[in-house]
Amino acid sequence: MEYFIIGAIFAAGMVLSGIGVYVLLESRRGQNLWFAGFALAAAVHCFGYAFELTASTLEMAFVFIRLEYVGIALQPFFGILATLEFTGDSKRLDRRMAWGLLCLSVLTVILVHTNSLHHLYYTGLELSRAGRLTIVHVTPGIWYWIFVAYVELCFAVGAIALVRAMKKAPADLKPQYRTYLAGFLAPVIGGHIYLLGLSPHSMDLAPCSLLVMSVLIIHGLNSNRLFNVIPLAQRRVIDSMNDIVIIVSVDNRIIDHNPSLQRLFPYDSHDYLGEHLSAVFCDYPELLELMATSSDGCVKIGLKDDSGRSFRASVNTILGRGNKPLAKYLLMTDITSEMRMVYSMKKLANIDSLTQIANRRSLYSQIKDLNKQYESGVPVCAIMIDIDDFKSVNDAHGHAAGDSALREVASLLKTGIRSQDVLARYGGEEFIIIAFDMGLDHAVALAERLREKISDAEIVYEGHTIQVTASAGVAEASTAPDFDGERLIADSDAALYAAKESGKNQVRAQNLPA
CATH class of the missing domain: 1.20.1070.10 (Rhodopsin 7-helix transmembrane proteins)
Incomplete structure (x- = not known):
């Protein structure tokens, strides 16, 4: 015993x-x-x-x-x-x-x-x-x-x-x-x-x-x-997160992760552990650049698939004794809903709600961006279009019919211009087209074609056929560091006024005889 x-x-x-x-x-x-x-x-x-x-x-x-x-x-x-x-x-x-x-x-x-x-x-x-x-x-x-x-x-x-x-x-x-x-x-x-x-x-x-x-x-x-x-409970919380959590060694090799990584970023290897970040995220150079820096930071990335999902990736350093870096943890938070909301807000701020084309605020922003893309001296034209006697449409058929006519005219204009041209609703029944790399003669010809499309169109609303005409004014300028988009638009508006004074349903160009 x-x-x-x-x-x-x-x-x-x-x-x-x-x-x-x-x-x-x-x-x-x-x-x-x-x-x-x-x-x-x-x-x-x-x-x-x-x-x-x-x-x-x-x-x-x-x-x-x-x-x-x-x-x-x-x-x-x-x-x-x-x-x-x-x-x-x-x-x-x-x-x-x-x-x-x-x-x-x-x-x-x-x-x-x-x-x-x-x-x-x-x-x-x-x-x-x-x-x-x-x-x-x-x-x-x-x-x-x-x-x-x-x-x-x-x-x-x-x-x-x-x-x-x-x-x-x-x-x-x-x-x-x-x-x-x-x-x-x-x-x-x-x-x-x-x-x-x-x-x-x-x-x-x-x-x-x-x-x-x-x-x-x-x-x-x-x-x-x-x-x-x-504790096991803490691990369960991390594993159940939709966010991606990755622990990375000082040489950027994965030493731990939660299941969300494999679900959202499929990888040929069966196990991510030990893999270098450059192999797993080879399609995301902005993320690799962030991980390569010695400081903590944040970057936004979009998945390279058809899901349209976006993530905010943030990196933080895990310090040991003497503040010596031991590892980094990478947290990738799904911000798809947030980005879609931001996109919707931007769209509301830049798109005319009735015609679904650019509004005046978006127009000036696009003009500035396009001016930067072209060398100095490139011709740029503005075409200001106004529906003739639009008040009579509202009076005869109602404002809903007038709104329908505005939408139809916007659609006709959109299909009649180049993809690089800017189309916006300038206000009321006025529309404007900004065409970079287009001379005055070509712009006048374009305005004529658009005028004819509008006058030939039959707009049907609740069984009633509505026909409208439009006048247009065309002005030309050249790209330059001090290019004045507002001045160009004012010149096209002056040409439009001349067209209206000459009898409507016609095109007039800046400094050209009637």
């Missing part, structure tokens, strides 16, 4: 060592390291106590006690940090408090190793036998009880954090918290049985209870993905 107890404690140490190494190797972005430290400290505790039970002398037993206290003293430190990380409460423990806890653990190890000099930890040690087992009876010193209080505080805070987190967690995440809480409480219960003097032969049951904890952890690793990602 004695050998079974020693073997079980030693086996617990082996299992905890394996768990610690496994969690350490499987940790991502520095997560789970505190739990790996806790498992390895617990393993040292088990190994030390297993050897203590086989010691033949008190001196040899105390050698193993010193070994096991390296693990015992560090368990509360690693345990509380691992638990707060698991529950997502790690920010509640600031760096100064963490250093304070570590100092208490290290001081405890030092006091145990130098106990013969001051007897602050143990005031007395006695050796007894329980069959083949060596049992060391201790008389606690003042620091022993300080350390017990320290352990109790750490485990109490951890238990409260676990219970609070478990209450808030969704149903499918509660098994992870229950498993962790059960494993967390096992050594606490064993330790209290020993402190109360209820353990058989005064054996320390904490190492034995660590075997129970290791079994629970293995169960959690196999069935609940206990330490696959800590």
Whole structure:
């Protein structure tokens, strides 16, 4: 039986060592390291106590006690940090408090190793036998009880954090918290049985209870993905986001991402991990340029497909100790609805709602843009067109009929000009055409063709046929850095006035005889 107890404690140490190494190797972005430290400290505790039970002398037993206290003293430190990380409460423990806890653990190890000099930890040690087992009876010193209080505080805070987190967690995440809480409480219960003097032969049951904890952890690793990602709830939130989240190394290789990346940016490779950004986003040079810079920033990109979706890509640097860059995270937010709204607002601001062609505000903006595209000295003409006696249409058929006539005239003009020409409703029943790289003679000919199309058209509204005529005025200027579009339009308006004065339904050009 004695050998079974020693073997079980030693086996617990082996299992905890394996768990610690496994969690350490499987940790991502520095997560789970505190739990790996806790498992390895617990393993040292088990190994030390297993050897203590086989010691033949008190001196040899105390050698193993010193070994096991390296693990015992560090368990509360690693345990509380691992638990707060698991529950997502790690920010509640600031760096100064963490250093304070570590100092208490290290001081405890030092006091145990130098106990013969001051007897602050143990005031007395006695050796007894329980069959083949060596049992060391201790008389606690003042620091022993300080350390017990320290352990109790750490485990109490951890238990409260676990219970609070478990209450808030969704149903499918509660098994992870229950498993962790059960494993967390096992050594606490064993330790209290020993402190109360209820353990058989005064054996320390904490190492034995660590075997129970290791079994629970293995169960959690196999069935609940206990330490696959800590905290699991945070990972679920990231994975469920429609936004794309990518973690990129300092050399711009993908080290983590959520499923939205693969859904929105299909890639030939089955796994994005380890791939360079230039391979995944080769069609998005603006994004690669942003990632290549040393500073954080933001850029808008549109998907290279038929969806018309747009994203705002923002880059932020993850800093480590000494503000040294560790990685970058790329957040790509879908702004398709926002961009469509902006487009709609711009359209409302630049398009005449009745005729669906450019309005006056858009006209002047387009003239400025086009002037920049041409070299100086290129001819540009303005054709101002006005529907003759439009008031009579409204009076005879109503304003709705007049609106229908305006829409029909706008459609006739739109189909009668070049794609590069600018057509706008200038106001009321007036329309204007701006034609770059077109001389006055060609502009007059164009105005004549448009006048004839309008006069020949039969506009039908509610069974009534409406016929209208139009007059036009044409003016010419040349592109230049100081090109005055308003002056050109004013000249075409003056020519239009001359056409009206000459009898309407005709074209007049600037400075040309009637």
